[in-house]
Amino acid sequence: MMKLEAIIQPSRFESVKDALREVGIEGMTVTEVRGHGRQKGHTEVYRGREYTVDLLPKIKLEMVLPDKLVNVVVDTILKSAKTGKIGDGKIFISRVEEAIRIRNEERGESAL
Amino acid sequence: MNRTVLYCCFAIVVLFLTVPLSAQQAPATNPSMTAGSAAQTSVSKDINDKLAQLDQRVTAAQSAGDNAWMLVSAALVLMMTGPGLALFYGGLVRRKNTLAIMMQSFAMMGLISVLWALVGYSLAFGGDGPIIGNFSHAFLRGVGVDPNPDYAATIPHLTFMIYQMMFAVITPALITGATAERMKFSGTVLFMTLWFLIVYAPLAHMVWGKGGFLNAAGGRFPCLDFAGGTVVHISSGVSALVCALYMGKRIGFPKQPMPPHSLVLSFIGACLLWVGWFGFNAGSALAANGLASSAFVATHLGAAAAAIGWAAAEWFKNGKASALGAISGAVAGLVAITPAAGFVRPMPAMVIGLVAGLCCYFMVTRVKALFGYDDALDAFGVHGAGGTIGALLTGVFAQEIVNPIFGSGKPVGGLDGHWSQVGNQLVGVLIAWGFALVGTIVILKITDVVTGFRASEEQEVDGLDVTQHGEEAYYLES
Numbered sequence: 276m277m278k279l280e281a282i283i284q285p286s287r288f289e290s291v292k293d294a295l296r297e298v299g300i301e302g303m304t305v306t307e308v309r310g311h312g313r314q315k316g317h318t319e320v321y322r323g324r325e326y327t328v329d330l331l332p333k334i335k336l337e338m339v340l341p342d343k344l345v346n347v348v349v350d351t352i353l354k355s356a357k358t359g360k361i362g363d364g365k366i367f368i369s370r371v372e373e374a375i376r377i378r379n380e381e382r383g384e385s386a387l
Numbered sequence: 388m389n390r391t392v393l394y395c396c397f398a399i400v401v402l403f404l405t406v407p408l409s410a411q412q413a414p415a416t417n418p419s420m421t422a423g424s425a426a427q428t429s430v431s432k433d434i435n436d437k438l439a440q441l442d443q444r445v446t447a448a449q450s451a452g453d454n455a456w457m458l459v460s461a462a463l464v465l466m467m468t469g470p471g472l473a474l475f476y477g478g479l480v481r482r483k484n485t486l487a488i489m490m491q492s493f494a495m496m497g498l499i500s501v502l503w504a505l506v507g508y509s510l511a512f513g514g515d516g517p518i519i520g521n522f523s524h525a526f527l528r529g530v531g532v533d534p535n536p537d538y539a540a541t542i543p544h545l546t547f548m549i550y551q552m553m554f555a556v557i558t559p560a561l562i563t564g565a566t567a568e569r570m571k572f573s574g575t576v577l578f579m580t581l582w583f584l585i586v587y588a589p590l591a592h593m594v595w596g597k598g599g600f601l602n603a604a605g606g607r608f609p610c611l612d613f614a615g616g617t618v619v620h621i622s623s624g625v626s627a628l629v630c631a632l633y634m635g636k637r638i639g640f641p642k643q644p645m646p647p648h649s650l651v652l653s654f655i656g657a658c659l660l661w662v663g664w665f666g667f668n669a670g671s672a673l674a675a676n677g678l679a680s681s682a683f684v685a686t687h688l689g690a691a692a693a694a695i696g697w698a699a700a701e702w703f704k705n706g707k708a709s710a711l712g713a714i715s716g717a718v719a720g721l722v723a724i725t726p727a728a729g730f731v732r733p734m735p736a737m738v739i740g741l742v743a744g745l746c747c748y749f750m751v752t753r754v755k756a757l758f759g760y761d762d763a764l765d766a767f768g769v770h771g772a773g774g775t776i777g778a779l780l781t782g783v784f785a786q787e788i789v790n791p792i793f794g795s796g797k798p799v800g801g802l803d804g805h806w807s808q809v810g811n812q813l814v815g816v817l818i819a820w821g822f823a824l825v826g827t828i829v830i831l832k833i834t835d836v837v838t839g840f841r842a843s844e845e846q847e848v849d850g851l852d853v854t855q856h857g858e859e860a861y862y863l864e865s
Contacts, residue, residue: 319646320701320705320707320709321646321647321709321711322711322712322715322751322752322765323748323751323752323753323755323756324641324756326644326646
């Protein structure tokens with residue numbers, strides 16, 4: 276099992292979600308986050324005072340997948356989340372030790 | 388139908404017969420007419436009674452119309468403080484200080500209202516001294532439904548009193564914009580009480596009170612202030628600057644960003660202020676008459692032109708016209724048109740608004756940064772500067788055709804050729820500045836000794852909502 280965390284542009288979220296549904300991925304956890312990588316922020320002016328807003332709103336998707344699905348999902352996200360500009364986000368993949376379904380205590384990939 | 392015609396004919400005949408009699412004190416009567424004239428006298432008495440009744444009814448009708456408008460105006464001016472100003476300021480502070488700043492406005496609705504009824508009204512509008520009123524109307528003694536012909540002959544004295552009360556309520560509330568996010572509540576209450584008694588009441592008397600030495604009608608320096616450019620805006624704006632300088636900057640200012648937490652609230656507040664201002668300015672005609680319409684139009688156009696002025700300046704400078712800029716401009720225009728509203732025609736009103744929008748933008752963005760004082764919500768930049776500009780331009784643009792305040796045919800402002808009025812305005816402005824400056828310094832010293840003025844560092848960091856009032860504006864977890 277692998278855990279996949281993708282940080283994407285809020286504007287791409289709907290199309291990423293639709294694309295993932297098309298390849299059969301239903302479960303995911305979504306968080307609204309703020310952060311920045313290489314993308315610079317923007318400037319806001321309130322009565323002449325300028326503020327640089329460098330922490331920008333992003334969407335974080337988290338999902339734990341059976342090993343065999345990881346490549347498909349990564350490809351799908353790459354295709355649907357890309358705008359080609361700085362600030363498109365990143366995908367992180369890590370190994371997951373165990374998954375347990377709370378309702379019936381199933382374990383492993385069948386709990387996903 | 389026939390009967391009506393008959394009555395009319397009779398009335399006309401009687402009128403012809405009686406008018407010369409009553410007008411010329413009944414010339415010597417011919418003995419042969421004595422019997423007839425006795426009958427005429429009784430008819431003429433009837434007619435006179437009828438006329439007197441009619442006169443009374445006309446007065447009552449005018450009073451009803453004027454009173455309706457003035458009660459609505461009073462309510463509109465109250466709406467400017469709460470929710471208008473409370474929302475406008477509330478949105479501009481950081482989230483942790485929202486309730487505190489709103490409460491500072493609301494507290495004035497309670498505190499100043501009570502003080503006004505106890506002594507404030509009497510100090511401002513009692514007696515006829517040059518500087519301050521007296522205690523003749525303390526506890527609202529002698530303030531009833533009968534009009535007070537010194538100020539407003541067609542509305543109940545009570546209406547005049549409550550209308551002026553709303554001005555007294557909003558004026559100290561304006562100051563809280565400069566001291567926002569760091570003034571403690573106990574200090575606010577004491578400061579505002581003293582400020583109202585020592586600065587506002589005398590200034591209102593000097594400019595508006597009977598015998599006041601800046602009163603446009605008969606004062607030593609007749610200063611035109613239709614609805615409170617000097618009394619309300621210069622006094623509060625200058626005091627706000629003194630408070631900001633005395634208190635010092637907020638922790639972290641200007642390095643730490645302190646953007647407004649909700650411009651939506653500010654937006655609603657500014658729009659309510661705009662609407663309420665019709666009561667403030669058009670209501671200052673103290674009657675539902677042509678002057679009120681004139682002031683209404685001038686007020687609206689002044690605000691509109693100023694909103695355009697500020698937004699355009701910003702667009703030119705930053706490449707974007709911001710919502711905050713547009714609403715700030717509108718408020719600046721409303722401030723500047725306040726002293727002028729009942730003296731200027733619509734086109735000059737727009738000029739005043741435009742100038743105020745541009746100047747206040749410059750004050751708030753450049754001058755403040757240059758001197759580095761922390762007038763948190765720009766009470767001075769908008770009210771002090773806007774009020775000063777408006778008061779001076781009133782002297783330039785006031786016209787006899789709008790308001791013959793110095794008497795029919797006598798020139799009023801510069802456009803009428805009476806340029807020395809600008810000098811009178813300047814005297815009024817300087818006295819308001821000086822009075823507010825000195826008064827506020829004294830009051831600040833007293834407040835500092837008795838309750839303290841500024842919240843502690845810890846309280847300021849934690850936010851005034853929790854530390855001063857024990858609550859939070861937004862309890863999102865609940």
